[in-house]
Amino acid sequence: MLTLKPTQTQLAIEVSELKKVFRKRDGLRAPLKEEWALKGVSFQVREGETYGLLGPNGSGKSTLIRILSTLLTADGGTVRMLGYRLPEDEARLRRKMGRVSVDAAFYKKLSPRENLLYAAQLYGLEPRQAEKRAMQILEQLGLESRRFSDPIEEMSRGMQQKISIARALLINPPLLLLDEPTTGLDPKSRRDVQAFLEDLRAREGTTILLTTHDMAEAERLAHRIGFLAHGRLVAEGTAEELKRLAGTPDLEEAFIALTGEELDEEAGGL
Amino acid sequence: MLERYLRPMWAFVFRDWHLTRRYMSWVAVFVFYAIVNSATIALIGKAQDDFRLTLTLLLGVLLWSFLSAMYNEIANSISYERWEGTLEYTFMAPVSRLVHLTGVSLFAIIFSVFRTIVILVGLVLFIQVSVSGANLLGVLVVLLVASLAFMGLGLMAAILPVMSPENGAQATNIFQGILLLVSGIYYPVNVLPSWVQPLAYLSPATYALEACRKLMGINHPDSTPDKLVGAPLSSVLPELGILLLMGVVLIPLGLLVFHTAEQWAKRTGKLKRTG
Numbered sequence: 001m002l003t004l005k006p007t008q009t010q011l012a013i014e015v016s017e018l019k020k021v022f023r024k025r026d027g028l029r030a031p032l033k034e035e036w037a038l039k040g041v042s043f044q045v046r047e048g049e050t051y052g053l054l055g056p057n058g059s060g061k062s063t064l065i066r067i068l069s070t071l072l073t074a075d076g077g078t079v080r081m082l083g084y085r086l087p088e089d090e091a092r093l094r095r096k097m098g099r100v101s102v103d104a105a106f107y108k109k110l111s112p113r114e115n116l117l118y119a120a121q122l123y124g125l126e127p128r129q130a131e132k133r134a135m136q137i138l139e140q141l142g143l144e145s146r147r148f149s150d151p152i153e154e155m156s157r158g159m160q161q162k163i164s165i166a167r168a169l170l171i172n173p174p175l176l177l178l179d180e181p182t183t184g185l186d187p188k189s190r191r192d193v194q195a196f197l198e199d200l201r202a203r204e205g206t207t208i209l210l211t212t213h214d215m216a217e218a219e220r221l222a223h224r225i226g227f228l229a230h231g232r233l234v235a236e237g238t239a240e241e242l243k244r245l246a247g248t249p250d251l252e253e254a255f256i257a258l259t260g261e262e263l264d265e266e267a268g269g270l
Numbered sequence: 271m272l273e274r275y276l277r278p279m280w281a282f283v284f285r286d287w288h289l290t291r292r293y294m295s296w297v298a299v300f301v302f303y304a305i306v307n308s309a310t311i312a313l314i315g316k317a318q319d320d321f322r323l324t325l326t327l328l329l330g331v332l333l334w335s336f337l338s339a340m341y342n343e344i345a346n347s348i349s350y351e352r353w354e355g356t357l358e359y360t361f362m363a364p365v366s367r368l369v370h371l372t373g374v375s376l377f378a379i380i381f382s383v384f385r386t387i388v389i390l391v392g393l394v395l396f397i398q399v400s401v402s403g404a405n406l407l408g409v410l411v412v413l414l415v416a417s418l419a420f421m422g423l424g425l426m427a428a429i430l431p432v433m434s435p436e437n438g439a440q441a442t443n444i445f446q447g448i449l450l451l452v453s454g455i456y457y458p459v460n461v462l463p464s465w466v467q468p469l470a471y472l473s474p475a476t477y478a479l480e481a482c483r484k485l486m487g488i489n490h491p492d493s494t495p496d497k498l499v500g501a502p503l504s505s506v507l508p509e510l511g512i513l514l515l516m517g518v519v520l521i522p523l524g525l526l527v528f529h530t531a532e533q534w535a536k537r538t539g540k541l542k543r544t545g
Contacts, residue, residue: 022538022539023538063539066358066539066541066542069358069362070361070362071358071361071362071536071541071542072536072537072539072541073533073536073537075537091364091366092364094362094363094364095364099359099362101358103355105354105355105356105358105359106354106355106356107285107288107289107354107356108354109289109292109293110285110288110289110292114284114285114288117284118281118284118285118288119281119359119363121277121278121280121281121284122278122281122360122363122365123278123363123364124272124273124274124277124278124364125273125277151292
């Protein structure tokens with residue numbers, strides 16, 4: 001792997017030789033097929049840093065985020081986040097991280113208020129304080145307060161994604177895992193979310209791991225970027241370093257040059 | 271205590287109440303259907319002009335309605351989350367499975383008790399049957415104690431949608447159907463094929479029914495159509511003891527089975543395997 005190491009030693013995420021394989025049988029008598037989603041991925045993220053993971057569909061981004069979110073068990077390698085090891089310390093780690101996924105998963109019949117109060121109580125927060133905080137975040141994200149009691153199913157995807165971000169931030173987590181948080185959003189919502197994340201990082205010093213397809217977003221938000229392809233991290237560094245490494249003027253060309261793949265390539269989801 | 275256990279547990283009651291509220295017209299339709307269905311069964315006894323048969327059927331239909339509603343709420347809680355797409359968020363919350371599933375069960379019990387009372391009132395009004403003299407409070411105690419055992423069974427059934435996103439929800443119905451068959455809800459267990467009869471003693475519904483029949487005074491020789499002679503709660507202590515024991519065994523067993531299934535799902539990517 002082509003790598004440019006972080007200079008600080010205070011690490012929020014340390015992933016080493018992470019491996020994940022899915023086994024599948026097509027029919028009762030068919031042999032078991034192995035599909036390697038991650039083939040030994042290693043990277044580190046400093047406290048307060050935003051690290052962008054870029055890769056096409058099927059590159060292993062979501063598998064990686066799910067392992068870090070404690071929703072998948074790795075088949076090899078080690079993960080340490082905020083000083084806790086996975087899977088041993090997963091219960092303690094869950095209190096310290098928020099996650100936003102590409103699909104804003106909510107109880108669609110419930111309102112934002114009901115969904116957020118449910119999430120707050122799940123994390124043991126006092127409902128009134130949590131409600132106040134949720135309203136603050138939603139207003140910062142540009143959501144009108146008169147919509148707080150409408151069913152989520154009546155809201156646009158952009159609005160749903162903003163509520164999803166508010167939910168992840170209710171506990172004010174030091175670590176935020178963002179799995180393609182702006183995919184499918186309109187340009188205005190995308191800009192709102194990106195500006196909010198920049199502000200959050202500046203205000204709270206939150207460590208952010210961000211997966212995205214969007215080169216411009218990665219360049220805008222991420223201090224460092226890792227290129228993931230076929231379950232391997234093939235290069236990492238700042239956007240400028242990666243462009244220099246590939247000898248290309250923009251990040252997309254750097255990605256193609258270093259991974260041999262197009263970012264919008266459709267592949268099997270892992 | 272409040273932050274780690276009670277508030278997260280209450281979160282599930284809060285969520286399920288608001289979801290039920292949003293689907294209130296569905297709830298009304300299902301309760302109406304349950305009343306009609308129960309009435310058609312209980313009227314078989316009425317046609318025979320046999321108040322004991324009428325009450326046996328009435329009790330069977332009510333008890334089954336309560337236990338199956340509760341079992342369904344728990345067993346399908348995972349399926350609902352799969353449909354909504356919220357399963358991963360629930361599973362990554364800092365909540366132990368005991369707190370999670372107790373919260374789900376707590377709402378299921380409250381909801382099922384309320385639903386059963388509404389059905390009972392509807393039935394009593396419709397088929398003009400007297401429950402005067404029956405120990406209804408005792409019946410409620412038996413239902414609550416039986417709930418523990420059914421909660422354990424519900425937890426075990428809830429793993430099916432964890433293990434199979436496509437077929438798990440349907441498979442919980444097979445489990446429920448077997449319970450209905452072997453528990454003698456509408457008939458004595460001895461009419462079942464001899465090889466099935468031992469299974470009746472493994473079902474908590476068998477003991478709950480036996481206890482409730484005594485508390486209602488259905489088979490008491492002095493009971494009349496106008497006045498039943500319900501037994502005191504002390505007379506069903508053996509059945510309560512067995513139900514309690516079943517709950518004490520089945521709940522931890524259910525949690526263990528659920529934990530094992532969850533670990534398997536996390537290894538194989540069954541919580542979600544796309545993206």
